[in-house]
Amino acid sequence: xxxxxxxxxxxxxxVRLLTYGVAGLLVLIAAGFWFVQIVQGDYYRELAxxxxxxxxxxxxxxGLMLDRKGRILVENIPAYNLMIDRSRSxxxxxxxxxxxxxxxxxxxxxxxxxxxxxxxxxxxPVLVGENLSLSQVARIGVSNLEHPEFxxxxxxxxxxxxxxxxxxxxxxxxxxxxxxxxAAGGRLAGGDLVGKKGLExxxxxxxxxxxxxxxxxxxSRGQLLEEYGKQPAVPGTNLTLTLDLDLQEEAxxxxxxxxxxxxxxxxxxxxxxxxxxxxxxxxxxxxxxxRLQADDWKALxxxxxxxxxxxxxxxxxxxxxxxxxxxxxxxxxxxVVGEHDRVFCPGYTVIYNHPFRCWxxxxxxxxxxxxxxxxxxxxxxxxxGQKLGIERIARYARLFGLGxxxxxxxxxxxxxxxxxxxxxxxxRKAPWYPGETxxxxxxxxxxxxxxxxxxxxxxVVANGGKRVVPHLVRGAAVPPPQPVGAGDxxxxxxxxxxxxxxxxxxxxxxxxxxxTAYGTVHLDGADIAGKTGSVQVVAQKVRTxxxxxxxxxxxxxWFTSFAPVxxxxxxxxxxxxxxxxxxxxxxxxxALYEKYxxxxxxxxxx
Numbered sequence: 001x002x003x004x005x006x007x008x009x010x011x012x013x014x015v016r017l018l019t020y021g022v023a024g025l026l027v028l029i030a031a032g033f034w035f036v037q038i039v040q041g042d043y044y045r046e047l048a049x050x051x052x053x054x055x056x057x058x059x060x061x062x063g064l065m066l067d068r069k070g071r072i073l074v075e076n077i078p079a080y081n082l083m084i085d086r087s088r089s090x091x092x093x094x095x096x097x098x099x100x101x102x103x104x105x106x107x108x109x110x111x112x113x114x115x116x117x118x119x120x121x122x123x124x125p126v127l128v129g130e131n132l133s134l135s136q137v138a139r140i141g142v143s144n145l146e147h148p149e150f151x152x153x154x155x156x157x158x159x160x161x162x163x164x165x166x167x168x169x170x171x172x173x174x175x176x177x178x179x180x181x182x183a184a185g186g187r188l189a190g191g192d193l194v195g196k197k198g199l200e201x202x203x204x205x206x207x208x209x210x211x212x213x214x215x216x217x218x219x220s221r222g223q224l225l226e227e228y229g230k231q232p233a234v235p236g237t238n239l240t241l242t243l244d245l246d247l248q249e250e251a252x253x254x255x256x257x258x259x260x261x262x263x264x265x266x267x268x269x270x271x272x273x274x275x276x277x278x279x280x281x282x283x284x285x286x287x288x289x290x291r292l293q294a295d296d297w298k299a300l301x302x303x304x305x306x307x308x309x310x311x312x313x314x315x316x317x318x319x320x321x322x323x324x325x326x327x328x329x330x331x332x333x334x335x336v337v338g339e340h341d342r343v344f345c346p347g348y349t350v351i352y353n354h355p356f357r358c359w360x361x362x363x364x365x366x367x368x369x370x371x372x373x374x375x376x377x378x379x380x381x382x383x384x385g386q387k388l389g390i391e392r393i394a395r396y397a398r399l400f401g402l403g404x405x406x407x408x409x410x411x412x413x414x415x416x417x418x419x420x421x422x423x424x425x426x427x428r429k430a431p432w433y434p435g436e437t438x439x440x441x442x443x444x445x446x447x448x449x450x451x452x453x454x455x456x457x458x459x460v461v462a463n464g465g466k467r468v469v470p471h472l473v474r475g476a477a478v479p480p481p482q483p484v485g486a487g488d489x490x491x492x493x494x495x496x497x498x499x500x501x502x503x504x505x506x507x508x509x510x511x512x513x514x515x516t517a518y519g520t521v522h523l524d525g526a527d528i529a530g531k532t533g534s535v536q537v538v539a540q541k542v543r544t545x546x547x548x549x550x551x552x553x554x555x556x557x558w559f560t561s562f563a564p565v566x567x568x569x570x571x572x573x574x575x576x577x578x579x580x581x582x583x584x585x586x587x588x589x590x591a592l593y594e595k596y597x598x599x600x601x602x603x604x605x606x
Contacts, residue, residue, distance in 0.1 A: 023561060041166045059155045060209030061062060063236030065170060065199065067245040068273075068474065072161060074170055079157035080137050082129040082150060086114075087122040089149040094592075098147055102139050103129045108519045116175075120190050127191045131157060131290045158193075158289045162245070164282035165252035168310040169243065169410070171198020172288035196288070199239065199472060202409050209236035240474045242273035250595040255280035259551050261305050261577040262452040263312040264588070266596075269459035269562060269571045272468030272478065274408075276592075277452075281307040305577075313413040316448035316577065320533030320582075321359075321376045322558050323397075323443030325461055325502055327384055328369055330396035332498035333491070336387045339501050341370050345379035352435050356382050359534070373505030376516050376532060378442050385441025390432055394420035394442060400467075401456040402449050407469040409476050417448040443533060453571045454560050460484060461502055462529075462562035462571055465495050506531055507565050517559065520586035530561025530572075530589070532582035555583035563593065570596060 065074045068535070082099065089095040096110040103110075117126045121307060128150075132140075137152050138404070144150075160166065174196040181188045188194065195201035212233035244266075251264040255278055266276040281303065286295060300307065331337040347363035349356055358378040359366065364371070385393065397403060403418030417423070419440065422431040434505035439445035452470060459468050466481035468483055485491040506529035509515040510522055512603070516532045535556035538549075557579035562568040572592060576584030 022471055039472045051056045057153075057495055058212035058214060058231075058233045060211045060233035061156055061235045062158065062209065063207040064238045065207075066238065066240050067243045067248075068275075069245070069275070070240070071245050073166055073241065073243070073245070074158065074160050076156035077159050078154050079130065080132040081127055081153050081155045082132055082136075082140065083125040083153050084128045085122075085125045085149050085151070087149075089147075093494060095147060095149055098143070099128050099150070101376075102136055103132075103475075105129075117190055125153075158286075160285040160289070162249065163284040163286055164256075165249055165278070166243075167198075167282045167285045168279045168312070169198055169248075169277050170285060171200035171202075171410075172196055172285045174195050174288060175199055175510055179424055198410055199241070202411055203239060203473065206237040207239065210234040230251065240266075240277065241472050242474055243277070243472065244275045246599055247276040247592070247596060248278065251276045251278040252280075252282070252590055254591060258308050259578070261311075262575045262579065262585075263315075263573075263577075264575070264592070265312055265451050265455040265571075265573040266592070267455050267459065267468070267470050267571050269462040269468060269568050271481065272456075272459070272470045273474070274470050274472050275570065277312055278311070278474070279311040279313075281305050283307045283353065303484055310410075310412065311575070311577065312451045313408065313410060314450070316414050316416050316450055316606075317556055317577075318445070318447060318535045319443040319449055319454065320535040320556070320558050321378075322454065322458075322531045322533035322560050323440075323447065324373060324376065324381050325506070325531055325560075326383050326396050326400050326402075326457065327388070327393065327441055328373055328502045328505065329400075329461070329498045330388055330392060331384045331493070332369070332501055333396075333494045333601070334388065334392060335494075337369065339370070343372070343377075343380045343383055345377050347379075349379045349382055351382060351386055351438055354438075356438055369501065370505045370508065371514075373502065373531070374508040374512055374515050376509075381441045382438050385437050386434075388437075388441075390420050390434075390437045390440065393437065394418050394423075397447070400460050402447075402453055406456050407478065408450055408452060409471045409473055409478075413452065416450055416453055417446055419446040444536065451573050451575045454558070454575070455571050458560045458562060458571045461499055461506070462568040465492070465499055503565060506561075510561070516560075516582070517586050520583065521559070521561070521593070523593060525592065526593060527564035528561055528593060529563070529568060530559055532586065533558035533560070534581035537578065551578050554578040555581040557586075559584045559585040559589045561589060561593075563596075572596075 061076050064072055066072055082103070084099065086092055096114065097107045100107045100110045113128065120126055132152065132195055138512040140150050140152050160170060176188045176192045180194060183192060190310055195204035199208065210233065212231045215229040240385070251266070255264060260280050262280055264276060264278040265274070267274045283300060284444055287300070304386045332339065344366050345358055345364040347358050347361050356378070359376065362452065363379070364375050364377045367380050368376045369374065371377070397418045403416055405413050405415055419432070421432045424430060436445055440447050448524070456468060456470060460466065463481065465484045467484060468481045469478040471478045483492065485495055509532065510517045510528045510530050512518060517530055521528060521530060538553045557576040559582055562571045562572045572589055574585040574589045576588070579585060
């Protein structure tokens with residue numbers, strides 16, 4: 001009995017172990033089924049569907065951009081793109097070699113291209129080549145049986161009608177980076193095109209729209225059998241810009257050519273609408289509408305004077321004598337100087353035991369504020385700067401919009417610099433010296449601004465003391481013009497009176513025969529007010545001794561202006577980088593005013 005009992009117990013133990021083993025195996029099988037069916041269910045379902053279904057994206061037409069009169073600046077035209085479904089390739093290396101042969105690109109380039117899509121499922125078609133010719137499309141078509149992994153897709157191609165003339169404003173498209181795809185939260189995928197510069201970047205979400213897709217049934221060879229479903233694309237929003245194409249083209253024309261470096265800004269001082277915005281040298285935005293090749297990029301970045309840099313927003317310069325508008329306004333408003341107070345200018349003055357020269361060697365004689373603005377007398381403003389001091393100068397410069405971004409609806413603008421004691425201690429770790437104030441008083445030294453900030457500063461003078469926010473898109477959410485010092489009625493009265501006196505001086509600059517811009521800007525019948533400015537690039541001694549300075553050593557030239565004086569409708573700023581002083585800017589301004597007046601007088605359509 002004992003032997004039987006032991007045998008029975010052993011048998012029970014074995015059965016129990018076998019039961020546990022079978023149960024464990026069943027649990028493992030169930031867990032496997034759960035993992036495949038539930039956890040990875042979507043993946044395998046999509047993989048299975050991909051054997052008979054194809055999802056063909058329908059690209060949303062990107063929104064157009066039009067000028068203020070409805071003329072198209074950028075549009076979409078159809079183009080043929082080559083897509084590859086890597087899951088259908090029997091030999092991916094051979095597939096890429098074939099694609100490279102069709103596209104005229106090395107196989108190594110094609111392999112490197114595939115690295116961008118490493119995180120994308122193999123059965124999802126990805127972009128291989130853009131803007132195929134008809135012969136390339138035909139080559140892909142006849143090779144369909146041998147290479148069913150390739151498909152030609154019709155997509156939209158961005159066309160910038162005016163190329164370099166609007167490049168910095170409109171910007172361009174480029175392939176979304178990994179960071180951009182992650183930040184988009186599923187709204188972007190690898191290979192998608194997004195705005196990279198200018199308005200294309202700033203308003204990318206509105207312009208892009210939402211892609212749709214077609215789901216089609218295919219046979220084992222990938223041939224289309226029927227449409228299974230469709231989700232239409234939602235087109236992007238069209239943008240109507242504030243630009244006037246005629247004025248934009250004219251401005252670009254005057255900055256087109258070798259050693260034509262600088263920027264032009266035209267805006268409406270009543271509301272901040274930008275009528276023209278040009279930076280030179282420029283580039284052709286259409287280069288970026290297709291995948292930019294390494295050689296093209298190398299050639300672009302090696303061009304002189306950096307054409308990719310938007311000088312109107314991203315470069316800062318000393319304002320030169322144009323800063324005297326701020327100085328005169330500050331002096332009158334603060335009561336430091338009277339409208340008829342006079343200073344004698346013999347061509348130089350001595351302040352803090354240091355000689356400071358006027359730009360006119362023989363001097364201007366006895367000048368008051370009006371004639372000091374008209375003739376741009378440095379000596380007058382040296383003494384005004386000494387009386388005001390750097391803190392009050394800095395305060396008024398900031399009231400005019402300097403030292404901070406303007407708020408324009410294009411990314412990347414610089415703040416500029418308004419120096420004062422705090423700035424010097426923070427930036428240079430040294431105190432501000434009174435002698436430096438004398439240089440700042442005529443727009444030299446560390447004070448820096450962009451051409452767009454110059455336009456905002458001039459608009460404050462033109463419109464009677466209101467700060468405008470410059471913008472390029474009509475209907476953009478921008479605040480209305482803000483009166484400077486609105487919370488202090490007494491200050492506002494003094495400021496408005498001061499600006500009235502300054503405007504009279506600026507009118508004389510252009511319209512009195514002694515004015516610094518009379519010979520180059522004055523137009524009969526045109527009520528233009530403005531201020532010239534030259535910015536030294538090298539020391540006075542070098543400028544005096546050299547007869548023909550190399551381009552990079554020539555003075556910068558400014559001319560900032562507005563018209564008509566009685567009711568300003570346009571502020572026009574011309575900056576000629578290394579233009580040889582203000583004479584490099586004033587003839588351009590005159591030509592643009594002639595163009596603007598011709599446009600303004602043209603009968604409007606009813």
